[in-house]
Amino acid sequence: MTAPEAAPTAKRGRPGYERDELLRICVRAFNEHGYEATSMGTLASTLGITKSAIYHHVSSKEEILEYALDHALDALEEVFEGAESLDVSAEERLEFAIRQTIFVLIEHFDNVTLLLRLRGNSEMEKRALDRRRQLTAQLGAFVEAAQREGSVRDTINPKNAARLVFGMINSLAEWYRPDGVTDVDALAEAIVKMAFDGLRS
Incomplete structure (x- = not known):
């Protein structure tokens, strides 16, 4: 009797946005709320992902502005x-x-x-x-x-x-x-x- 196969381990994928798409949505959020008033938390909420997921693509809010x-x-x-x-x-x-x-x-x-x-x-x-x-x-x-x-x-x-x-x-x-x-x-x-x-x- 063979042992049952182990359930496949879920692979940890990258955030659900390509970098250009993420940046585009963030820039639009800056225009909507004002750059100074928009925190990384606001961007995460707008994108529907965690702040750490944003950091897969950019190092800071300033990097998005520079882009x-x-x-x-x-x-x-x-x-x-x-x-x-x-x-x-x-x-x-x-x-x-x-x-x-x-x-x-x-x-x-x-x-x-x-x-x-x-x-x-x-x-x-x-x-x-x-x-x-x-x-x-x-x-x-x-x-x-x-x-x-x-x-x-x-x-x-x-x-x-x-x-x-x-x-x-x-x-x-x-x-x-x-x-x-x-x-x-x-x-x-x-x-x-x-x-x-x-x-x-």
Whole structure:
């Protein structure tokens, strides 16, 4: 008579999230509750797993923030690097930067929204804000180049123009809903038109 087989031992698996999915949900929680107010316990509750399970993927809340900020800023900086490399008029370069910035905000909505809500409370946040200010300076340089070309009126300060254009784009973070039915191409076209109507008049 053979001994009965032992019941298979349950293998201890990894948490039920891939890292990218876990990070995406955590970033959304930061936007919903505020980064400072969101604890690892809150994230664990939102994910439906234990805090120790989160630590399988990240070492701290700050690592999640750094991930989100780097993804947002890398995508935005890529837009401006692409604009710089274009062999087109200054007006077309400016339009490209504005339009593609809109697409980046929508494609990386949660990450960019978190970037826009930073207060500079840590060295990491200050570095991110410095990179964001550099993007504004670059957009201002594009406006100034278009002014020299004569395609944009020269009665507005280029830096102020850049701040106003970014302000209009960044407002999407407050009212745009990624799960809505908005036609993204039509939205981008409307924002570009409003921006240039102001810059040319």
